[in-house]
Amino acid sequence: MKTLMSGNEAIAMGAWEAGVKTAFGYPGTPSTEILENLVKLPGVYCEWSPNEKVAMEAAAGAAIAGSRSMVTMKHVGLNVAADPMMTLSYIGIVAGMVIVVADDPGQHSSQTEQDTRHYARLAKLPILEPGNAPECREFVMKAFELSEHYRCPVILRTTTCSSHSRFLTETGGRTEKDTIRFERNVQQFAPLPVWGRKLRVRVEERMEMQSADSAKDSSLNHIFERPSAKLGILSSGVAALHCLEVFPDASILKLGWSWPFPDELLRSFSARHEKILVIEEGDPILEEHVKSLGIAAEGKKYVPRTGELTPSRLTEVRARFDGEEYSAVKPCRESEDLPSRPPILCAGCPHRGIFYGLSKFDVIVTGDIGCYSLGVFPPLSRTDVILCMGGGFTLAHGMKKAGETRPVVGIVGDSTFFHSGITGLLDIVYNKGNVTLIVADNRTTAMTGHQDHPGTGRTLMGEPAPAASIEAIAKACGLRRVFTVNPNDLEEVHRLLEQELNCGEPSLIISLAPCLLRERPAKKRTAKIHPETCKNCKMCLKLGCPAIENHDKKEKPCIQPQLCTGCGMCTHVCKFKAIEIK
Ligand code: SF4
Ligand code: SF4
Numbered sequence: 001m002k003t004l005m006s007g008n009e010a011i012a013m014g015a016w017e018a019g020v021k022t023a024f025g026y027p028g029t030p031s032t033e034i035l036e037n038l039v040k041l042p043g044v045y046c047e048w049s050p051n052e053k054v055a056m057e058a059a060a061g062a063a064i065a066g067s068r069s070m071v072t073m074k075h076v077g078l079n080v081a082a083d084p085m086m087t088l089s090y091i092g093i094v095a096g097m098v099i100v101v102a103d104d105p106g107q108h109s110s111q112t113e114q115d116t117r118h119y120a121r122l123a124k125l126p127i128l129e130p131g132n133a134p135e136c137r138e139f140v141m142k143a144f145e146l147s148e149h150y151r152c153p154v155i156l157r158t159t160t161c162s163s164h165s166r167f168l169t170e171t172g173g174r175t176e177k178d179t180i181r182f183e184r185n186v187q188q189f190a191p192l193p194v195w196g197r198k199l200r201v202r203v204e205e206r207m208e209m210q211s212a213d214s215a216k217d218s219s220l221n222h223i224f225e226r227p228s229a230k231l232g233i234l235s236s237g238v239a240a241l242h243c244l245e246v247f248p249d250a251s252i253l254k255l256g257w258s259w260p261f262p263d264e265l266l267r268s269f270s271a272r273h274e275k276i277l278v279i280e281e282g283d284p285i286l287e288e289h290v291k292s293l294g295i296a297a298e299g300k301k302y303v304p305r306t307g308e309l310t311p312s313r314l315t316e317v318r319a320r321f322d323g324e325e326y327s328a329v330k331p332c333r334e335s336e337d338l339p340s341r342p343p344i345l346c347a348g349c350p351h352r353g354i355f356y357g358l359s360k361f362d363v364i365v366t367g368d369i370g371c372y373s374l375g376v377f378p379p380l381s382r383t384d385v386i387l388c389m390g391g392g393f394t395l396a397h398g399m400k401k402a403g404e405t406r407p408v409v410g411i412v413g414d415s416t417f418f419h420s421g422i423t424g425l426l427d428i429v430y431n432k433g434n435v436t437l438i439v440a441d442n443r444t445t446a447m448t449g450h451q452d453h454p455g456t457g458r459t460l461m462g463e464p465a466p467a468a469s470i471e472a473i474a475k476a477c478g479l480r481r482v483f484t485v486n487p488n489d490l491e492e493v494h495r496l497l498e499q500e501l502n503c504g505e506p507s508l509i510i511s512l513a514p515c516l517l518r519e520r521p522a523k524k525r526t527a528k529i530h531p532e533t534c535k536n537c538k539m540c541l542k543l544g545c546p547a548i549e550n551h552d553k554k555e556k557p558c559i560q561p562q563l564c565t566g567c568g569m570c571t572h573v574c575k576f577k578a579i580e581i582k
Helices: 007-017 033-038 052-064 075-091 117-123 133-150 160-164 193-216 237-246 263-271 285-292 311-322 351-358 371-376 391-401 414-430 470-476 490-500 539-543 569-573
Strands: 002-006 022-025 045-048 069-074 097-103 154-159 166-170 222-224 231-236 251-255 257-259 275-279 364-367 408-413 436-441 481-485 507-512 527-529 579-581
Touching: 002 007, 007 033, 007 097, 007 133, 007 154, 007 160, 007 166, 022 033, 022 052, 033 045, 033 069, 052 069, 052 075, 052 097, 069 075, 075 097, 075 117, 075 193, 097 133, 097 160, 117 154, 117 257, 117 285, 133 154, 133 160, 133 166, 133 193, 154 160, 154 237, 160 237, 193 263, 231 237, 231 263, 231 285, 237 251, 237 275, 237 311, 251 263, 263 285, 275 285, 275 311, 351 371, 351 436, 351 490, 351 507, 351 539, 351 569, 364 371, 364 391, 371 408, 391 408, 391 414, 391 436, 408 414, 414 436, 414 470, 470 481, 470 507, 481 490, 490 507, 490 569, 539 569, 569 579
Parallel strands: 022 045, 022 069, 069 097, 097 154, 231 251, 231 275, 364 408, 408 436, 436 507, 481 507
Antiparallel strands: 002 166, 222 251, 527 579
C-alpha cells in the first residue's frame, strides 16, 4: 500500500517495520516528527530524553541488550551526543542500532550549518543518505540490517528537505525481531586501553570491509546511466535527485551509502566519463576523497558550499560549469521590495515580561536556544550573546569571572535547563559565581512544537510521570537564592530584578507562566486602547507585542482583537490607564 508521507513519517514507519523496539531522542527541527509518529505505532517504547547524549547512551544500552533501537536528533544534537558515539563505534552493539541525524542546510531553524558526514568519518561509522520519503523508509530498514551485520551503529543522515517533503511511500507489515541475549564479554564491551587498542584495529578492518561491500551494493548506491554521456556526476541525498532533473545529459552515481566511500565504484564510474563533477550539499568531503584517489574531478569550484542545493541553484552550477551566461529566474517579486518580517515572540508570550523587565537595567544578558532567543530582536533587544543549548548560564559565569563589572544575567528555558543547564548551575554555585540566572519556564519544549520534558509530569508515551522541580534542583545544587515570578506581572518582575541583580551572590529567578499556544485561557479576553485616554506616548509599543499596531506614526496605537490573548502585560506599561482588558 502507498501512503503520502514525509521523510520523518517514513523513517518512523521503516523503523517500525524493521522491528525497532525502543527509540530515544531530543526534539530538534527538522527531526522532531520521527518520534512523534513512531510513538503512535504499536510495540515500540519511545521517549524524549533530557538531551541527545542521554538518548544516545540509552539507545546504545537497548541495542547492547539485544533489541533493535533508534536515536533521533538534529545535527547540533550530535555535537552533544558525540562522546558516547565515538566509543560505541569501538565496542559495537548486539542488535541493530540506527542514529538518525537531521542536518539543516540553509539554516532554516538552526544556529549552524553542519555536515554530519564529518562525524561519520570521525567515528568511523557507516552513513546512509536518503533523498526522499520512500528512500527514508527503505534506508532505515537497510540501516538496521547493516548495523547487525557489522555490529556497529549506522547513521542515517537526512536534511530539512528529505525530512519534511512528502512523497507516496510504500508501507508493509512489521517484522518482529527476537531479542538477542546479551552475553558478558568485557574485552568487547569495556574498552579499557588494553582491550580498546585491539578494538581500534578492528574498526579499521570493518571500514575496509564496508568500503568493499558498499561498492557492490546497488540497493543503496545507484547509477543513472545516460547513453553516451561524457559528464559523470558524483552526488548523494537530495542533491543527487535534483541533479537527475538539472543534468539530463549526464550519468549520475547517486551514493546512498556515502561513507566509507565505495572506492572501486567511484573509480570504475569515473573511468567511463570524460569529466567528473562532484555535487554535494555541504562540505567537499566526497570531492576531496575522489581527488585523493587520483581522479580528476571538479566540485566546489562551481558548487556552493553553503545553503541548500535547490534545482535553481544547480541550474546556475550547470551554467557556470558549461561556461555559459546565466541569469537566475526572478521570483514574482523581488524579495528586497518586501517589508522585513523578523521572527517575534507571539502575542501574549510570557517571555516578553522578563525581557521587558531586563530592558530597564544596564545588564549583559547571555541567552540560549529556544523561543526566548527571540528576545534578541527590537524593541526588546535584551539578549546579547547566544552560544548553544545550556550555554546561557555558563556564558554568564565566564563573563563575570573575566571581570565584567555590569551585572550579567544568564537565561535558559525549562527544557534547556534539564537538557544541559543543571551542570552550569552547579558550576556557578561550586565556583562561587556571581550572576543572576533566569529559567524562562513555559512548561513545555515550545519551539519544536510542545514536547514534554522531565519537568512537565508527562512522558512521550502519554503516561503521567514525576515532574522534576527546578526550584528543588537549584536548592539541591546549593543555591540559596531561588525565586519564582509571574512574568506577566511587570511590577513584580521589576522589583525582583532590582533586588537580585546586585545581591552579591548567584541567584535564580524562575519566570513561570505556560506557553499560551499550549494552555489557552478558557475565556478569551482582549485588550482595548481607549483613544480618548491614550496620550500617544508609544510606551506600549516597547513591549513588541504583535497585537499592538501603529502603522501611521502620527496616529495612536490600536490593538488587534484577533491576535490579542488578553495577557494584560500592556496594561502595566501604559501609565495613563488607556488600556483596558475585557
Ligand atoms: S502606552 Fe498608553 S498612552 Fe501610551 S500610546 Fe500606548 S495606550 Fe496610548
Ligand atoms: S493584552 Fe496587550 S500585551 Fe497581551 S496580547 Fe493583548 S495587546 Fe499584547
